[in-house]
Amino acid sequence: MGREGDSRSATFDDTRVVEHSMKGFVFEGQTPFEGRVKWVRSFEDVAGVDEDTLVLLKQCSKEVAIQALVRCRCAINLTQAFTAHIQNGRVSATPYAVWSEWTDCDEPLEGDYARISIFSTPCEEWTSDPLRDVPPVPADSGVLATKGGKAAGLLLLKNALGRLKLTAYVPHFIAIEIPTILQWLSAATGADSLDDAYSMMACKDDDIGKIERAFEQLASAWIDEHLASTEAASGCQRWAVRSSADVEDGQKDSMSGTFDSKLDVDRDGLPAAIRCVVWSLFGKEAQLRSGNARMAVVIQQMVVRPRMAGCVFIPHQADSSVFVLEGQIGRDANDLMNGTTDADVCAFAVDRGGSAAVTKLMMNDNHDERTRVMIQGMMETISRQALALYFAMGRGDMEFAVDEHGGIAWLQARALRSVVEVLDLNGYHRAAFTYLRSLAFNVALSNCIPPVAFRVLDGPGLQEFGYTHGIRRRDFEFH
The missing domain is CATH 3.30.470 (D-amino Acid Aminotransferase; Chain A, domain 1)
Known part of the structure; x- marks a missing residue:
């Protein structure tokens, strides 16, 4: 209930409404936002969210945000980072805004029934002329086939910096190519194909430990052979180990968050880090989103002690x-x-x-x-x-x-220019949420393209569903 005697409170349908105002930007819906206030920071907070809730997201993970957003009446992201607004984005049908500052000093209290008026905060020096629409530059198909999308993007960056003569650099990196990873998987598992390797990974038996050790031994031998000259050239002692699948960082989808990365890894930790990144190829989300992906791995110099x-x-x-x-x-x-x-x-x-x-x-x-x-x-x-x-x-x-x-x-x-996703309607529940998180949070918003449509694999053929319809349909079926 609202606070007794609050000068900003009003009566609405026999409920004490506490008025607030803030500066920010409304992505979806109209101001004011109204509902029972619930601060959401962790999974435990989501339990109290329902269709009457006004959710205030504060530094919560993407997984927490999506579960709150599909349940609430409306949501405001209070995290002071545009990156968080993109990553923790919105579900299209849910009124959603981002916050810059309260104009009435007081933050809404948990349990209040609040009405929050939102005023936009444009910069006076912004121009009305849009940035030039630059067509995306495709990565070289030969590089994609051997080194994957992330390595191809790094090479594009390196070449562009050279052409532009900018005083900047791409940290030194080396790629373990796709054919090499496939050879290691075959040798470690005895499988003849990725599908067979996936089947073996899905079996939680004692053989998994043997497969992991065999793979890491192959990775260790490769490191001894190829990394010494790179270490001498860069003077690097700490590394980032990152996925570079052939489906990553493409024109249609970045596959952001689908595969693992390991940061600040020392020389001794590289074999295990490489194995973890490759193993993410067999994760539920990766299989759901792109079951035919092939993996390369980028080992890149870490920028230590960054300003x-x-x-x-x-x-x-x-x-x-x-x-x-x-x-x-x-x-x-x-x-x-x-x-x-x-x-x-x-x-x-x-x-x-x-x-x-x-x-x-x-x-x-x-x-x-x-x-x-x-x-x-x-x-x-x-x-x-x-x-x-x-x-x-x-x-x-x-x-x-x-x-x-x-x-x-x-x-x-x-570069993300357009996105069409394929989703198995009978997919794994948690992976489906992870998939929807990635789809809803960082595809459309981060590249200023319209909310995407995606295709749902339903029986013998593909059926088109709207952005929100697909999300709501999954939510109803799984709950």
Whole structure:
């Protein structure tokens, strides 16, 4: 119930309504948002969400967000990161907004019946001219067939930086190619095909441990043969081990979050990390989304002790004339990319005659003036490079890091232009939720394309279902 005597309370259908106002942006639905307030941070909080609930998402994981969003009346994401707004996105039919600040000082209390008015906060210096629509640059098919999508994207980035003569770099990497991984799987499992290997992985018996050890021994021998020269060239002692399947980072789907990555791995931990990444090929989500995928693995130099790390989205979902940069200061951006933390710094930029100009910069209050000046300079340089790479590559979803010496490292660039997904209607429950999370959270929003339609495999033929219809249908059938 509402607070007695609150000057901002009103009576509505015999329920005390507490009025609030905030600055933010409404992605779906209309202001005001109204309902019984429920703060959601973890799975335990989802139990109290129903069709009358106004959910306030605060630094919760993607899995938690999707389960709250399919149950609630409306939702507001309070995490101070555009990345979290994308990753923890929305279900199309659910009114959804993102928050920048409360204008009445008080936060809604758990259990209040609240009516929240939302006022948009455009930057006065934004232009009305949209960014140029740049067609995506396809990765070389030969590279995709041998090194997979992530390695192909890194090579595109490296070549673009060279052509543009930008003072930035792609951290040194080496790829274990798809044919090599297939040979290791065959030798470790005795299987003649990926389907046979998957069947063996699905059997939880004592042979699994033997298969894992055999695979890691092959990986260890490869590392001894191929990595020594890379270590000498880069001086690297810590590595990121990342999937590079042939279905990743493509024109239609990034497959983001489908396969595993292992960060900050030392030399001794590489065989096990490689095995874990390859094993994610046989996970429920990977099988549900792309059962015929083949895996390569990228071993890449970690940017240790970064001054800042983050991401760029070109263009912005709310205004196609601008783009947004977000970062974490003094650490990697893993939590930021997971949607479970606030951004330390956020910048909005526009295209001014082919060069980027930062029009708005927001950062938390924990930085002294010297650090703030440094951050301003980094964001301006990163925005200029990001815009140049976007025009050169047609890829607007990029990750970056600034190393301890001030050098800018570009870690990934993806293009998602259109998406059609295929879903087995009789699929595994938890994997289906994971699939819907990935579909709903970071395909349409991160690339400013309309909410996607997807096809559901139902019996002998494919039937078309709307974006929300498919999600709701799964929700009803599984609950």
